[in-house]
Amino acid sequence: MIHSLKKFRVPIVASALLFAGASYTQLKQNKAADNPKVDKLKLQEGFKAEHLYSPSEDGKGSWVAMTFDNKGRMITSDQYGYLYRLTIPAINSGNTKPSIEKLSLGQDTTAIGGAQGLLYAFNSLYIVVNNRPSKKLPRTSGLYRLQDTNGDDQFDKITLLKELTGEGEHGPHSIILSPDKKSLYVVAGNFTTPPAMDSYRLPAVWQDDNLLPLIKDPRGHDDHPKVPAGWIANVDSTGKRWEMVAAGFRNPFDIAFNAAGDLFTYDSDMEWDFGLPWYRPTRICHVTSGAEFGWRIGTEKWSPSFADNLPAIMNIGQGSPTNVVHLKDAKFPAKYKESLLAFDWSFGIIHTINLKPSGSSYTAEREEFLSGMPLPLTDGAIGPDGALYFLTGGRRLESDLYRVYYNGTEATNVATATPINKDNALRRSLEKFHGAPNAAAITTAWPNLKHPDRFIRYAARIAVEHQPVTEWQAKALAEKDPVILTQAMIALARHGKSEQKNNILNALLGVNYKALSETQQLDLLRAYELVFLRMGKPDAAMTTKVVDALDAHYPAASNELNRGLSKLLVYLEAPKAVEKTITLLEKKDNSNEIAGGATATSSADLIMRNPQYGLDIAKMLEKVPPAQQTFYAIVLTQAKNNWTPDLQERYFKWFRNAFNYRGGFSYIGFIDRARKMALKNVPANKTAYFDKLSGAELLSKSGNDIVEGDYPKGPGKNWKVEDATKLFATELENRNFKQGKAMYSAITCNRCHSMQGEGGNVGPDLTQLGTRFSKKDILEAIIDPNKSVSDQYAATQFQLKNGQSIVGRLSNEDKDNYFVSQNPYSPDVLIKIAKKNVASTKASSVSIMLPGLINALNEEELKDLIAYLVAGGRENHPIFEAKK
Secondary structure, X not given: OOOOOEEEEXXXXXXHHHHHOOOOOOOOEOOOOOOHHHHOOEEXXXXXXXXXXXXXXXXXXXXXXXXXXXXXXXXXXXXXXXXXXXXXXXXXXXXOOOEEEEOOOOOOOOOOEOEEEEEEEOOEEEEEEOOOOOOOOOOOOEEEEEEXXXXXXXXXXXEEEEEOEOOOOOOEEEEEEOOOOOEEEEEEOOOOEOOOOOEEOOOOOOOOOOOOOOOOOOOOXXXXXXXXXXXXXXXXXXXXXXXXXXXXXXXXXXXXXXXXXXXXXXXXXXXXXXXXXXXXXXXXXXXXXXXXXXXXXXXXXXXXXXXXXXXXXXXXXXXXXXXXXXXXXXXXXXXXOOEEEEEXXXXXXXXXXXXXXXXXXXXXXXXXXXXXXXXXXXXXXXXXXXXXXXXXXXXXXXXXXXXXXXXXXXXXXXXOOOOOOHHHHHHHHHXXXXXXXXXXXXXXXXXXXXXXXXXXXXXXXXXXXXXXXXHOHHHXXXXXOHHHHHHHHHHHHHHOOHHHHHHHHHHHHOOOHHHOXXXXXXXXXXXXXXXXXXXXXXXXXXXXXXXXXXXXXXXXXXXXXXXXXXXXXXXXOOOOHHHHHHHHHOOOOHHHOOOOOOOOOOHHHXXXXXXXXXXXXXXXXXXXXXXXXXXXXXXXXXXXXXXXXXXXXXXXXXXXXXXXXXXXXXXXXXXXXXXXXXXXXOOHHHHHHHHHHOOHHHEOOOOOOEOOOOOOOOOOOOOOHHHHHHOOOOOOOOOOHHHHHHHHHHOOHHHHOEEOOXXXXXXXXXXXXXXXXXXXXXXXXXXXXXXXXXXXXXXXXXXXXXXXXXXXXXXXXXXXXXXXXXXXXXXXXXXXXXXXXXXXXXXXXOOOOOOXXXXXXXXXXXXXXXXXXXXXXXXXXXXXXXXX
C-alpha cells in the first residue's frame, strides 16, 4: 500500500479550466518508445521490455499458456486453438522476431490444443487441455502427454493420462514440475470435478460445514455444491498415481514453488459478492500439505478465521488472477530472488510479492512490477536466458508476447535461497504423517496441537486425522489442556461418530472461555459449530448448558467473535439471541465497512485501469453495504422463535434500507433471498405487511434488481457503428423527449456529463453536442470511446519513485501536490500525491467511459437517446415536434 496518500474531499469547480490550463504541461511525461505496445508498459527502473509477436494479428488466436522445451524453444497454446513452437532470438541480437511453427503431431491427425497448462519435462510435453469437444478440437479436457518417439523433433505420440471433468474459465488449468524434478503438480478450478485419487493429504471428509443459512448465488452461478472446490494434485510422470495435496480454492489458475520448495497460488473470489460478508479479495495462498482454504458456494464460504482452514498470506484486492511465477531462476537483482510475480488479467498488473519467512509460513509485501492499460495478462515464465516472458490475450482478445529483462547496473548472478527455519522444518516433519497410518504420528503431533504457529497447529491436526480415530478418540476426550482439546474436538467432530456428540460437548463445556485469547475463543466456537453440523442439534438439556456457557459472552468486543456467537446462539434458539442480534444489526460499524479485510491494492485505484470492470467498482464504492449488519440479518433468517412485534418491525425495516446500498452484481438478489427466508418465520396474517415493509415493491420480478423507472425495455443488441448509423439515414423527427431523457439517465450519461447545467463534470458538457458533431460522430464516441481520448478527460498513470503507480484523473494541483480523482461516480473524493514522490506520468489511451453503454437499448430507445443528445436536453427542440 502507498501510505503517503491521504484521502479527502475537495470541490471540483470549473475542472475543465484546470485541464485546459497549465496542469498537464507541468507534468513530466514519459518519452514514447519505438513500439506503442511497449510504450504502454510501466516498468521498474533498470528493466527493459520488448514486444516479440502478436499471434492474434497473425491469425494464430489468443495465447494463454507457455513453456520452454529442452532446446530453449517456447511452446504456446491458443485458448481455443492449436499449439505453436517458437524459436526466439537472443537478447541484444538485433532481432526480436521469433520463428514460429504450428506443432505437427505425426501420424495422429486429431488436433490437440485448447491448453491452459503446458510443461516440458521427462522428454515430453505435458498438456492440461481445457476444452469442450468440437469438430476443430475433438479431445476432451484432461492431462495429456506428447512424446517424440522417433527423434525427428516432432511429437508423434499422444497419451491421455487422465480425463478431467470440467471446462471453461474454472476448469483444469496449469501444470508445473515438482522441486525435486521427479513428479508433477496440477491445479484446477472449482468447476473441475476432482478425479478419484490414489491418496489424499487433505482427508476426504469434506462438507459445507457452515451454520450460516445457505443462500445460493441468486443469478445461478456456482449454484451446485462442488466440495472440495478448486484443488491441487501431485501426479507421477506417467500420470498413473494421483495424490490430492490441497483444496478449497475458487479458481487458482497457476501455482509456483519457491527455492525452499514451498508452494504458492493466487486465488480469486466471486466479484459479484463484493460488499457481502463472505466476500474475499483475490489472495496469495501458501499451499501446505493437506491445506483447505474454505471456498464454498453462496453464503457457505468459510471465514479465514475458521481453525479448519488456512488464511491467505496476503489479500491483493479485486482482479482476475492468472499466472504465478517465482523469480528464483530469473536474472534479476537480488531483491527479486525471493519473490513471486502474480498476474492480474482484468487490470493489467504484475504484482511483485516479496516473501518473508515468518514461523513455518510467510508474510508478504507487494510492489508493482509491471502494468499497462489495457494489458490482459495470461501466462508467463522465466526463460532459459533468465528473462521474463509473458502473454496477453484470453477470451479471444488481442494477444501479444513480450520479453522483459534487466538492463541495469546491479548484479543478477546472486544465488539466494530461502532458509528452511526450525518452524518450517517442524511443519514439514508433521506433514510426513499426512498419508498412511503411522504409529509415531499421535505422539509426535499431539503436543503441537497447541503450537503458537497456526500452520503448525493445522499440520498437527491433519496428521492426527490421518490416524484411525479409535487410536486417539479416548485421548482427545480426556485431554485437559484447553487449546489441545479444542483442536482435538475439531478433528473428532470431522471423523467421529454422532454417538460421541454429548461427550464432545461436555469436553468443550469444560473449557474456560474467558481464559482464552480471541483466536482460541474463535477456535472453540468453531469446534461447537462443527459438532452441531456433523452430529446434529443437541437435546434440550445439552442445549441449555451450551447456551448458558456462551450467552454471557455475547455480544463480544470483535466482529469475528460476534459472527461466531450469533450463529451458534440463534441456531440454539437462545432466549435473548434475537434481541441481542437485532441490536447489533442496527449498530453502525465502519470497522468492517468493506468486506474481505485489508487489501494490498486500493479498489479506487483500479477503476480507470479498465473501464469495463472499473466502473462496476466505481458504483459499488459509492455506497458500500455494511457487511457486518448483513451477516446478522442472514443469521436471523433461521430464527423462528423469540420474536416480539417490535423486533420484527425493526428487522424488516432493515431490509428496505439494505436495498439502498450498492454491492456486487448479486448483492440485491442475496438480500432479497434472505428477506424471503425471513418472511417464512412471521405469522401468516402478517406476511403481506412485512413483505411490503421490507421493500418488495422496490424489486424486479426475479428479485435480483431494483426496479428502475427509466430502465431500458430492450431487447438490446451489441451495437456496431455501421448498424447504428443506418437508423439515422433519415432526419429524426417526432421523437419522444421523455424517453430520450430517461435513457440518458438509465445508461448513466448524467453521472459523468452535465447538460443544461445538471449532471456530473467528469466528462465534457453535452449541451452543445448537437451543434458540433454529427449523429455518426456521437455514435462512434459512445460505441468506441477509446478511438479518440481527449487529454482533458483522459486518465493519467502516475509512476511513483517507490515503484508503485496510481491511475486517476488529474483534477487540480498546487506547488507541492497533484489532486487526483479515481471514481467518476464520486468525483469529489480525491487523493493527494506529493510531487516529490512522482517519477513520471503517462496519459492513458483507454477512455474512462465504459464501452457498450447503449447495448441495452432497442432501436426506438436509441433514436430517442440520440435525439435528446442532439437537442442538448431542450424539450422545445424541433426534433421532438410532431410532423405537421
